[in-house]
Amino acid sequence: MNRRTTQGVTRALDKAILNVVESELAQLCSGKTAKEVAKEVYRALVAYRDLQDGVMPLYDEWEAMYYAAWYQSSHINLAYTLLNEIPPDRNPIRSGHHNLQAFDFGCGAFAALFGILLAAVDSLTEGENLPKVSIVSVDSSEPMLAIGRKIWAAFAKEINKIREYPELSAVRQAFRALEFSPIQGKGTRHWLCAFHVAYEENANKVAEYLTSKIASERPDLVIVTTHPGNKRNAFCPEQGQYIKREIRLGEDSFLLKGTFPLLTKFRSDLFDLKVKSHLPEEQEQFARIYLRNYPSAWVTNRFESQCFLNLRRISSNNDIDDLPF
Numbered sequence: 001m002n003r004r005t006t007q008g009v010t011r012a013l014d015k016a017i018l019n020v021v022e023s024e025l026a027q028l029c030s031g032k033t034a035k036e037v038a039k040e041v042y043r044a045l046v047a048y049r050d051l052q053d054g055v056m057p058l059y060d061e062w063e064a065m066y067y068a069a070w071y072q073s074s075h076i077n078l079a080y081t082l083l084n085e086i087p088p089d090r091n092p093i094r095s096g097h098h099n100l101q102a103f104d105f106g107c108g109a110f111a112a113l114f115g116i117l118l119a120a121v122d123s124l125t126e127g128e129n130l131p132k133v134s135i136v137s138v139d140s141s142e143p144m145l146a147i148g149r150k151i152w153a154a155f156a157k158e159i160n161k162i163r164e165y166p167e168l169s170a171v172r173q174a175f176r177a178l179e180f181s182p183i184q185g186k187g188t189r190h191w192l193c194a195f196h197v198a199y200e201e202n203a204n205k206v207a208e209y210l211t212s213k214i215a216s217e218r219p220d221l222v223i224v225t226t227h228p229g230n231k232r233n234a235f236c237p238e239q240g241q242y243i244k245r246e247i248r249l250g251e252d253s254f255l256l257k258g259t260f261p262l263l264t265k266f267r268s269d270l271f272d273l274k275v276k277s278h279l280p281e282e283q284e285q286f287a288r289i290y291l292r293n294y295p296s297a298w299v300t301n302r303f304e305s306q307c308f309l310n311l312r313r314i315s316s317n318n319d320i321d322d323l324p325f
């Protein structure tokens, strides 16, 4: 995407996510005292701090709201940047030669879906045909799915304000052209995705599930990412059956750059209006660091930019060297 389009997408996503999280927050606060609200915000922040030590958050309503306001943009960037690493001849979105059926396990708020949309914008801009795309998005957290649906709908509404976003015509076109419908039949490529689903705590279970899914469905491409602090070794499949490749993304490797001023303000207002003076000092300090000190951006912070990506393709033992990445 060129710079202008990226800026337009950033602006529209900033607005769309803001609209959703503002209304979620209003609902979550309804009927609660100021102290109860501050406690809930603090609890969500602690859950995400613990995530870095491998403990899985609950992904309840409060945590889903915070995930959207903080991590969603960087995860879209991760998915989009990663899809761009897959060479066009193996990537239906970029070549348009095959339809694509993706199973997005632990889809959260649909970051992979946004990543596919943005990759499709690139294809259209380069004059490629778009394939039919079908995504089955699965998550154990209903609040994450619910907020994802709302963000997707709010983004669609935003980009369709043609006078406000004249630079997004390719995004509107990609949105219309992608047919998110069930696809069967010959010529369809199957992907299995699990972006940042595994933590120390659940890694073995997730690896077990993915291994059985791979054995039964034989996808063409398996894409798994984990936070660098997490248990990547659980994802080393049986010897020889898959080829593993790890990519360490540095901040510069991410394709999308730019800040999210509305979401940054939302988070600092969350501190000023809902947390400050309602918590013990130590907890308030902790919340201040999370809510006031980092700007929201496509790459939110240092931890995200250092994630590992494990890309695996089902392969027989003897073509170990033909991995295109």
Ligand SMILES: C[S@@+](CC[C@H](N)C(=O)[O-])C[C@H]1O[C@@H](n2cnc3c(N)ncnc32)[C@H](O)[C@@H]1O
Binding pocket: 059, 072, 075, 076, 105, 106, 107, 108, 109, 110, 111, 112, 138, 139, 140, 141, 144, 194, 195, 196, 197, 202, 206
């Ligand atoms: C860090 S979020 C990542 C979401 C999304 N893939 C992304 O990249 O933004 C992890 C997600 O995995 C989901 N998850 C964790 N364990 C799961 C399981 N066993 N089955 C389904 N979803 C799971 C959580 O509910 C959460 O939405």
